[in-house]
Amino acid sequence: MAASASVEARLRGAMVPVAHRVVSRVQETADTWTLELEPLGERIRPRAGQFDMLYAFGVGEVPISTSGDHDGDGPLTHTIRAVGAVTRALCALEPGAVVGVRGPFGTEWPLDEATGGDLVVVAGGIGLAPLRPAVRHALARRDDYGAVSVLVGARTPHDLLFVAELEAWRGRLDVEVDVAVDAAAPGWHGRVGLVTTLIPGAVIDPPQASALVCGPEVMMTFVVRALIGRGVPLERIWVSMERNMRCAVGHCGHCQLGPTLICRDGAVFPAAATTRLMEVREL
Numbered sequence: 001m002a003a004s005a006s007v008e009a010r011l012r013g014a015m016v017p018v019a020h021r022v023v024s025r026v027q028e029t030a031d032t033w034t035l036e037l038e039p040l041g042e043r044i045r046p047r048a049g050q051f052d053m054l055y056a057f058g059v060g061e062v063p064i065s066t067s068g069d070h071d072g073d074g075p076l077t078h079t080i081r082a083v084g085a086v087t088r089a090l091c092a093l094e095p096g097a098v099v100g101v102r103g104p105f106g107t108e109w110p111l112d113e114a115t116g117g118d119l120v121v122v123a124g125g126i127g128l129a130p131l132r133p134a135v136r137h138a139l140a141r142r143d144d145y146g147a148v149s150v151l152v153g154a155r156t157p158h159d160l161l162f163v164a165e166l167e168a169w170r171g172r173l174d175v176e177v178d179v180a181v182d183a184a185a186p187g188w189h190g191r192v193g194l195v196t197t198l199i200p201g202a203v204i205d206p207p208q209a210s211a212l213v214c215g216p217e218v219m220m221t222f223v224v225r226a227l228i229g230r231g232v233p234l235e236r237i238w239v240s241m242e243r244n245m246r247c248a249v250g251h252c253g254h255c256q257l258g259p260t261l262i263c264r265d266g267a268v269f270p271a272a273a274t275t276r277l278m279e280v281r282e283l
Contacts, residue, residue: 018042021096022037032161035079035093037099052078053102061102064079079129109212118147122195124214129161139175150169160179194219211232213240220239234271246263
Protein backbone atom coordinates (compact mmCIF):
# COMPACT_ATOMS: atom_id res chain seq x y z
CA MET A 1 0.00 0.00 0.00
CA ALA A 2 2.80 2.44 0.92
CA ALA A 3 4.70 1.74 -2.30
CA SER A 4 1.53 2.25 -4.35
CA ALA A 5 0.87 5.56 -2.60
CA SER A 6 4.43 6.67 -3.32
CA VAL A 7 4.09 5.90 -7.03
CA GLU A 8 0.76 7.71 -7.13
CA ALA A 9 2.33 10.77 -5.49
CA ARG A 10 5.16 10.85 -8.05
CA LEU A 11 2.73 10.56 -10.95
CA ARG A 12 0.55 13.29 -9.49
CA GLY A 13 3.55 15.59 -9.14
CA ALA A 14 4.61 14.88 -12.70
CA MET A 15 1.30 15.31 -14.49
CA VAL A 16 -1.31 16.95 -12.26
CA PRO A 17 -0.84 20.57 -11.14
CA VAL A 18 -1.15 21.23 -7.42
CA ALA A 19 -3.10 24.43 -6.69
CA HIS A 20 -1.05 27.16 -5.01
CA ARG A 21 -2.15 30.58 -3.83
CA VAL A 22 -0.03 33.67 -4.47
CA VAL A 23 0.92 35.17 -1.11
CA SER A 24 3.48 37.71 -2.29
CA ARG A 25 4.34 39.45 -5.56
CA VAL A 26 7.48 41.60 -5.71
CA GLN A 27 8.66 43.49 -8.77
CA GLU A 28 12.40 42.99 -9.25
CA THR A 29 12.94 44.89 -12.54
CA ALA A 30 10.78 46.47 -15.24
CA ASP A 31 9.82 43.04 -16.60
CA THR A 32 10.57 40.59 -13.78
CA TRP A 33 8.60 39.63 -10.68
CA THR A 34 9.11 37.19 -7.80
CA LEU A 35 6.06 35.19 -6.72
CA GLU A 36 5.78 33.40 -3.39
CA LEU A 37 3.24 30.58 -3.39
CA GLU A 38 1.58 28.59 -0.62
CA PRO A 39 0.14 25.16 -1.46
CA LEU A 40 -3.55 24.40 -1.25
CA GLY A 41 -2.60 20.71 -1.33
CA GLU A 42 0.63 18.74 -1.19
CA ARG A 43 3.74 20.85 -0.45
CA ILE A 44 6.44 20.87 -3.15
CA ARG A 45 10.07 21.14 -2.09
CA PRO A 46 12.41 21.61 -5.08
CA ARG A 47 16.15 21.58 -4.47
CA ALA A 48 18.57 24.24 -5.66
CA GLY A 49 18.78 24.05 -9.44
CA GLN A 50 15.50 22.20 -10.00
CA PHE A 51 12.48 23.65 -11.78
CA ASP A 52 8.70 23.51 -11.58
CA MET A 53 6.05 23.81 -14.26
CA LEU A 54 3.87 26.82 -13.40
CA TYR A 55 0.37 26.78 -14.87
CA ALA A 56 -1.58 29.99 -15.49
CA PHE A 57 -5.14 28.71 -15.70
CA GLY A 58 -6.68 29.33 -19.10
CA VAL A 59 -3.34 30.37 -20.63
CA GLY A 60 -0.77 27.58 -20.33
CA GLU A 61 2.31 26.50 -18.40
CA VAL A 62 6.05 27.20 -18.45
CA PRO A 63 9.15 25.81 -16.73
CA ILE A 64 10.53 28.13 -14.04
CA SER A 65 13.50 27.39 -11.80
CA THR A 66 13.09 27.74 -8.08
CA SER A 67 14.62 30.93 -6.67
CA GLY A 68 14.07 30.42 -2.94
CA ASP A 69 14.76 28.10 -0.01
CA HIS A 70 12.38 25.17 0.29
CA ASP A 71 13.90 22.97 2.99
CA GLY A 72 11.22 23.89 5.50
CA ASP A 73 7.64 25.11 5.34
CA GLY A 74 8.33 28.45 3.69
CA PRO A 75 6.64 29.59 0.48
CA LEU A 76 7.51 28.20 -2.94
CA THR A 77 9.45 30.95 -4.69
CA HIS A 78 9.92 31.64 -8.40
CA THR A 79 11.33 34.65 -10.20
CA ILE A 80 9.73 35.16 -13.61
CA ARG A 81 10.52 37.42 -16.56
CA ALA A 82 7.46 38.45 -18.59
CA VAL A 83 8.46 37.48 -22.14
CA GLY A 84 5.44 35.55 -23.46
CA ALA A 85 1.73 35.03 -22.92
CA VAL A 86 2.11 32.60 -20.01
CA THR A 87 4.88 34.43 -18.19
CA ARG A 88 3.03 37.74 -18.62
CA ALA A 89 -0.07 36.13 -17.11
CA LEU A 90 1.92 34.76 -14.19
CA CYS A 91 3.66 38.06 -13.53
CA ALA A 92 0.32 39.88 -13.49
CA LEU A 93 -1.13 37.71 -10.72
CA GLU A 94 -1.97 39.51 -7.49
CA PRO A 95 -1.87 37.98 -3.99
CA GLY A 96 -4.82 35.68 -3.56
CA ALA A 97 -4.75 34.39 -7.13
CA VAL A 98 -4.33 30.65 -7.73
CA VAL A 99 -1.78 28.96 -10.00
CA GLY A 100 -1.02 25.32 -10.73
CA VAL A 101 2.38 23.80 -9.99
CA ARG A 102 3.83 20.53 -11.29
CA GLY A 103 7.15 19.32 -9.98
CA PRO A 104 9.79 19.43 -8.86
CA PHE A 105 11.74 18.31 -11.92
CA GLY A 106 15.32 18.06 -13.06
CA THR A 107 18.82 17.84 -11.71
CA GLU A 108 20.23 20.07 -8.99
CA TRP A 109 23.37 22.08 -8.39
CA PRO A 110 26.06 19.68 -7.09
CA LEU A 111 26.59 21.51 -3.81
CA ASP A 112 27.65 18.38 -1.95
CA GLU A 113 30.33 17.63 -4.56
CA ALA A 114 31.61 21.19 -4.19
CA THR A 115 32.20 20.97 -0.44
CA GLY A 116 35.76 21.22 0.79
CA GLY A 117 36.90 23.52 -2.02
CA ASP A 118 36.28 27.04 -3.22
CA LEU A 119 32.98 27.91 -4.90
CA VAL A 120 32.46 30.46 -7.67
CA VAL A 121 28.95 31.32 -8.83
CA VAL A 122 28.60 33.18 -12.14
CA ALA A 123 25.20 34.60 -13.10
CA GLY A 124 24.02 36.55 -16.11
CA GLY A 125 20.73 38.46 -15.98
CA ILE A 126 17.79 36.29 -14.95
CA GLY A 127 20.33 33.48 -14.41
CA LEU A 128 20.85 34.78 -10.88
CA ALA A 129 17.40 33.44 -9.94
CA PRO A 130 18.24 29.70 -10.31
CA LEU A 131 21.59 30.33 -8.59
CA ARG A 132 20.17 32.23 -5.63
CA PRO A 133 19.24 29.04 -3.68
CA ALA A 134 22.76 27.69 -4.24
CA VAL A 135 24.34 30.87 -2.85
CA ARG A 136 22.00 30.82 0.13
CA HIS A 137 22.86 27.16 0.74
CA ALA A 138 26.60 27.87 0.67
CA LEU A 139 26.31 30.88 2.98
CA ALA A 140 24.11 28.98 5.43
CA ARG A 141 26.71 26.20 5.53
CA ARG A 142 29.73 28.47 5.24
CA ASP A 143 32.18 26.10 6.98
CA ASP A 144 31.62 23.49 4.24
CA TYR A 145 33.34 25.63 1.60
CA GLY A 146 36.55 27.53 1.11
CA ALA A 147 36.39 30.92 -0.58
CA VAL A 148 32.99 31.79 -2.04
CA SER A 149 32.75 34.22 -4.96
CA VAL A 150 29.50 35.46 -6.52
CA LEU A 151 29.99 37.16 -9.90
CA VAL A 152 26.94 38.83 -11.45
CA GLY A 153 26.42 40.41 -14.86
CA ALA A 154 23.45 42.36 -16.20
CA ARG A 155 22.64 44.60 -19.15
CA THR A 156 22.19 47.72 -17.00
CA PRO A 157 21.99 48.51 -13.27
CA HIS A 158 18.19 48.53 -13.62
CA ASP A 159 18.29 44.89 -14.76
CA LEU A 160 20.00 43.59 -11.62
CA LEU A 161 17.97 41.13 -9.55
CA PHE A 162 17.81 40.93 -5.75
CA VAL A 163 19.79 44.15 -5.25
CA ALA A 164 19.17 44.32 -1.49
CA GLU A 165 20.28 40.71 -1.10
CA LEU A 166 23.40 41.29 -3.21
CA GLU A 167 24.26 44.20 -0.93
CA ALA A 168 23.68 42.03 2.15
CA TRP A 169 25.96 39.31 0.77
CA ARG A 170 28.60 41.91 -0.08
CA GLY A 171 28.39 43.23 3.47
CA ARG A 172 29.53 39.89 4.88
CA LEU A 173 33.23 39.32 5.51
CA ASP A 174 33.24 35.74 4.25
CA VAL A 175 32.02 36.08 0.66
CA GLU A 176 33.15 38.06 -2.38
CA VAL A 177 30.44 39.69 -4.50
CA ASP A 178 31.34 41.45 -7.75
CA VAL A 179 28.94 42.96 -10.27
CA ALA A 180 29.40 44.23 -13.83
CA VAL A 181 26.88 45.74 -16.25
CA ASP A 182 27.12 46.03 -20.00
CA ALA A 183 26.16 49.70 -20.02
CA ALA A 184 25.32 52.32 -17.42
CA ALA A 185 24.29 55.95 -17.22
CA PRO A 186 26.32 58.55 -15.32
CA GLY A 187 26.07 57.94 -11.59
CA TRP A 188 26.85 54.23 -11.74
CA HIS A 189 30.01 53.64 -9.70
CA GLY A 190 30.35 49.94 -10.33
CA ARG A 191 32.09 48.00 -13.07
CA VAL A 192 31.10 48.27 -16.72
CA GLY A 193 31.85 45.28 -18.92
CA LEU A 194 31.01 41.65 -19.49
CA VAL A 195 30.73 39.28 -16.55
CA THR A 196 33.73 37.37 -17.93
CA THR A 197 35.91 40.34 -16.97
CA LEU A 198 35.25 39.53 -13.31
CA ILE A 199 36.66 36.00 -13.48
CA PRO A 200 40.40 36.87 -13.48
CA GLY A 201 39.98 38.71 -10.18
CA ALA A 202 37.84 36.12 -8.40
CA VAL A 203 39.37 35.05 -5.08
CA ILE A 204 39.58 31.29 -5.63
CA ASP A 205 42.15 28.49 -5.77
CA PRO A 206 41.25 27.34 -9.32
CA PRO A 207 42.38 23.69 -9.19
CA GLN A 208 40.25 23.11 -6.08
CA ALA A 209 37.30 25.30 -7.11
CA SER A 210 33.85 24.37 -8.35
CA ALA A 211 31.84 26.71 -10.58
CA LEU A 212 28.08 27.07 -11.06
CA VAL A 213 27.02 29.08 -14.12
CA CYS A 214 23.62 30.25 -15.38
CA GLY A 215 22.60 32.86 -17.93
CA PRO A 216 22.19 33.26 -21.68
CA GLU A 217 23.84 30.41 -23.56
CA VAL A 218 26.40 32.60 -25.33
CA MET A 219 27.36 34.08 -21.96
CA MET A 220 27.76 30.62 -20.43
CA THR A 221 29.95 29.50 -23.35
CA PHE A 222 32.42 32.34 -22.79
CA VAL A 223 32.26 32.05 -18.98
CA VAL A 224 33.18 28.37 -19.17
CA ARG A 225 36.12 29.23 -21.44
CA ALA A 226 37.24 31.97 -19.04
CA LEU A 227 37.00 29.65 -16.04
CA ILE A 228 39.05 27.00 -17.81
CA GLY A 229 41.55 29.69 -18.75
CA ARG A 230 41.75 30.63 -15.08
CA GLY A 231 42.55 27.01 -14.21
CA VAL A 232 39.20 25.68 -12.99
CA PRO A 233 38.92 22.02 -14.14
CA LEU A 234 36.22 21.48 -16.76
CA GLU A 235 34.85 18.56 -14.77
CA ARG A 236 34.17 20.94 -11.85
CA ILE A 237 32.05 23.39 -13.87
CA TRP A 238 28.26 23.06 -14.13
CA VAL A 239 25.77 25.05 -16.20
CA SER A 240 21.97 25.28 -16.34
CA MET A 241 20.05 25.09 -19.63
CA GLU A 242 16.29 25.56 -20.02
CA ARG A 243 15.73 25.45 -23.75
CA ASN A 244 12.39 24.52 -25.36
CA MET A 245 11.04 22.59 -22.36
CA ARG A 246 7.30 21.86 -22.58
CA CYS A 247 6.21 18.71 -20.74
CA ALA A 248 9.02 18.32 -18.12
CA VAL A 249 8.83 14.51 -18.25
CA GLY A 250 10.60 13.68 -21.53
CA HIS A 251 7.48 12.75 -23.49
CA CYS A 252 6.92 15.57 -25.98
CA GLY A 253 10.46 15.80 -27.38
CA HIS A 254 10.47 19.59 -27.75
CA CYS A 255 13.67 19.95 -25.72
CA GLN A 256 15.57 17.13 -27.44
CA LEU A 257 19.11 17.91 -28.56
CA GLY A 258 20.65 14.78 -30.05
CA PRO A 259 20.33 12.04 -27.43
CA THR A 260 19.64 14.56 -24.66
CA LEU A 261 16.30 15.70 -23.32
CA ILE A 262 16.90 18.93 -21.42
CA CYS A 263 13.94 18.43 -19.07
CA ARG A 264 14.84 14.82 -18.26
CA ASP A 265 18.64 15.07 -18.16
CA GLY A 266 18.98 18.66 -16.92
CA ALA A 267 18.47 21.45 -16.46
CA VAL A 268 21.82 21.40 -14.58
CA PHE A 269 24.54 19.73 -16.65
CA PRO A 270 28.29 19.22 -16.32
CA ALA A 271 29.77 21.86 -18.62
CA ALA A 272 31.63 19.15 -20.56
CA ALA A 273 28.28 17.70 -21.66
CA THR A 274 26.90 20.98 -23.03
CA THR A 275 29.59 22.08 -25.50
CA ARG A 276 27.99 20.28 -28.43
CA LEU A 277 24.45 21.02 -27.22
CA MET A 278 24.93 24.79 -27.23
CA GLU A 279 26.24 24.65 -30.81
CA VAL A 280 22.70 23.70 -31.93
CA ARG A 281 20.87 27.02 -32.25
CA GLU A 282 17.42 25.88 -33.39
CA LEU A 283 15.64 22.56 -33.91
